[in-house]
Amino acid sequence: MTNSPAPPAASAEAVARLRRVAPALLLLVVLVVATLLQPGAGGLRLASPDRSHVDQLRRAIGDLPSEALVLIACDADLGTYAEIRAATRAAIEDLGAHGAQLAIVSFTPEGRAIAAAERDRIAHSGAEPPADLGFVAGAEAGLVRGVASIVPAAAEGPIFDAIRQRGGGIGAFDMVLIVSGSDISARSWVEQVGPRLPDLAMITIAPTFLDPELEPYLRSGQLDGLLATLREGTAYANAVTSGSPADRGPGIAPLPMLVGMLAALAALAEAASRRLTRRVRRLPRRRAS
Amino acid sequence: MNGFMGPDLAGTLATWVAALATIAVWSYLVGYRRLFVLSQHLLAGLATGYLVLLAIHDVLVPRLITPLIEHPRDHLLLLPALVLVGLLVGASWLPRRATAPVGAILVGGLAAFALGGAVVGTILPQIAAALPATAVASSDLAGEVISLAITTLVLLAFLHGAPRGALTVRAATVGRWLLIGGIGGWLGFLVVSRLSLLVDRLAFLLGDWLTVLR
Numbered sequence: 171m172t173n174s175p176a177p178p179a180a181s182a183e184a185v186a187r188l189r190r191v192a193p194a195l196l197l198l199v200v201l202v203v204a205t206l207l208q209p210g211a212g213g214l215r216l217a218s219p220d221r222s223h224v225d226q227l228r229r230a231i232g233d234l235p236s237e238a239l240v241l242i243a244c245d246a247d248l249g250t251y252a253e254i255r256a257a258t259r260a261a262i263e264d265l266g267a268h269g270a271q272l273a274i275v276s277f278t279p280e281g282r283a284i285a286a287a288e289r290d291r292i293a294h295s296g297a298e299p300p301a302d303l304g305f306v307a308g309a310e311a312g313l314v315r316g317v318a319s320i321v322p323a324a325a326e327g328p329i330f331d332a333i334r335q336r337g338g339g340i341g342a343f344d345m346v347l348i349v350s351g352s353d354i355s356a357r358s359w360v361e362q363v364g365p366r367l368p369d370l371a372m373i374t375i376a377p378t379f380l381d382p383e384l385e386p387y388l389r390s391g392q393l394d395g396l397l398a399t400l401r402e403g404t405a406y407a408n409a410v411t412s413g414s415p416a417d418r419g420p421g422i423a424p425l426p427m428l429v430g431m432l433a434a435l436a437a438l439a440e441a442a443s444r445r446l447t448r449r450v451r452r453l454p455r456r457r458a459s
Numbered sequence: 460m461n462g463f464m465g466p467d468l469a470g471t472l473a474t475w476v477a478a479l480a481t482i483a484v485w486s487y488l489v490g491y492r493r494l495f496v497l498s499q500h501l502l503a504g505l506a507t508g509y510l511v512l513l514a515i516h517d518v519l520v521p522r523l524i525t526p527l528i529e530h531p532r533d534h535l536l537l538l539p540a541l542v543l544v545g546l547l548v549g550a551s552w553l554p555r556r557a558t559a560p561v562g563a564i565l566v567g568g569l570a571a572f573a574l575g576g577a578v579v580g581t582i583l584p585q586i587a588a589a590l591p592a593t594a595v596a597s598s599d600l601a602g603e604v605i606s607l608a609i610t611t612l613v614l615l616a617f618l619h620g621a622p623r624g625a626l627t628v629r630a631a632t633v634g635r636w637l638l639i640g641g642i643g644g645w646l647g648f649l650v651v652s653r654l655s656l657l658v659d660r661l662a663f664l665l666g667d668w669l670t671v672l673r
Contacts, residue, residue: 187490379652
C-alpha cells in the first residue's frame with residue numbers, strides 16, 4: 171500500500187500561507203536572537219547624543235526647593251507605557267533624590283491602573299510610594315476641578331495635610347510631572363491648568379507619537395521640560411542611574427532595536443525596488459505604444 | 460523585567476497569564492485568528508469590568524453617594540448629579556427626550572472645556588511665542604526665515620478650490636512634498652516607538668517568563 175500524495179491545491183495553499191507568515195516569523199526569530207545576544211553587545215547605546223532636553227528637565231527638577239510638593243499626573247496609555255516606563259521611573263527616582271514630596275493622581279482609567287501598579291512596585295522595593303490621590307473623573311473638566319480641590323476627603327497623612335494647608339488644589343504643588351498618554355497629555359494640562367495656574371512648573375514624559383504635538387509648548391515656555399522620544403528617555407534614565415544604585419530594570423535593549431530598524435529599512439527598500447522594477451517594465455510598453 | 464510582577468505566587472501567576480496572553484495575540488501572525496479573537500474578547504471584558512469597578516469605587520461612592528448620605532445639606536448640588544446618573548443608567552429604557560439633554564450637557568460641557576482651553580492655552584500663547592519679542596534681530600534669523608518659508612509652502616498645499624497661477628501651483632507642490640517629508644520623518648520615529656514595544660514584549664517573555672535573560 172502506498173501513501174497517496176496530498177492534493178496539489180492543499181499543498182499550494184499551505185505554501186502560500188507559509189510565505190505569508192514567513193516575514194513576521196523571521197523578524198520575530200531574528201529579534202529573539204538579537205535580544206539573547208544583547209548582553210554581549212555592550213558597545214551599542216540607544217541614548218541620544220543631544221542632551222538639551224535631558225539637561226532642561228534635570229535643571230527644572232534641580233531648581234525645586236527642598237521638600238517641594240510634586241504631583242505626578244499618571245495618564246499614560248497601557249499600550250505605549252513600555253516606551254516611557256524607564257524614563258518615568260527615573261524621574262520618580264530623581265524627584266525622590268531631590269527630597270520632593272510626591273503625590274500621584276490619574277485622570278484616565280488606564281493611567282489609574284498604571285499608577286496603582288507603580289505604587290505597588292515602589293512599595294515592594296521598600297521605598298515610600300507617592301501619596302495616592304486616586305482617580306479623578308471627567309477628563310478636562312476633572313482637571314479644572316482639580317485646580318480647586320484634588321485631595322480625596324478621606325485621605326490622611328502628612329503629604330495630604332501639606333497639600334490642604336496650601337489650598338488643597340493643584341496650585342498647592344511646586345511642580346507637576348505629567349506622564350502623558352493619548353487621552354490626557356501635557357497639552358490638556360497646558361490648556362486647562364496653565365492659564366489658571368501660570369506659575370506652576372510643568373514637565374512631561376510622553377511617548378514618541380506625542381512629540382510633534384508637545385514640542386511647541388516647550389519652545390514657547392509653557393512646558394519646563396519634555397522627554398518625548400525613546401532616545402531622550404534612555405539618555406535621561408542613564409543620567410539618573412549613573413548616580414543611583416536603584417534597580418528599575420533594564421531599559422529597551424539597543425541591539426534588537428538596531429536589528430528591527432534594519433529590517434524596517436530592508437522592507438522599505440524592497441517595496442521601493444519592486445515599484446521601480448514595475449515602472450521599468452512598463453517603459454518599453456509605453457514606448458512601443 | 461518590567462518590575463510589576465513580584466517573585467511571589469501572585470506575581471508568577473500574573474507573569475504566566477501575561478505571557479500566554481502575549482502569545483495568544485501573536486498567534487494572529489501565523490494565521491490563528493481564534494486565539495486572537497478570544498484575547499480581544501478577554502481584553503474587552505476585562506476593560507469593561509475594570510471601568511465599572513473604577514466608576515463605582517473611585518467616583519460614585521466616594522464623590523456622590525457618601526457625601527449625600529453623610530452631609531446631605533452641604534452637598535445639595537450633588538442631587539442634580541444623582542438625577543443625571545440615574546438618567547444615564549436608565550438610558551436604554553427611558554424615552555429619548557429624557558436622556559438626550561443629559562448627553563447634550565455632557566458633550567457640550569466637554570466641548571466647551573476643550574475649545575476654551577485650545578484658544579486660551581494653545582492658539583493665543585503660540586501666536587505670542589511666534590511673534591518677535593524685540594526689535595533686535597534674532598540670533599537664529601536663518602532658522603526663522605526657513606520656518607516661515609516652510610510654513611507658507613505647506614499652507615499653500617492646502618489651498619484647494621481657489622484659482623491658482625502656475626507659480627502658486629509649483630509652490631503648493633513643493634509644500635506637499637515638504638509635508639510628506641515631515642510626515643515621513645514622524646513615521647520613522649513611530650516605527651522606532653512601536654519597535655521598542657515589540658522588543659519590550661520579547662524581553663518580558665525571555666526575561667520574566669522564561670528567565671533566560673537573567
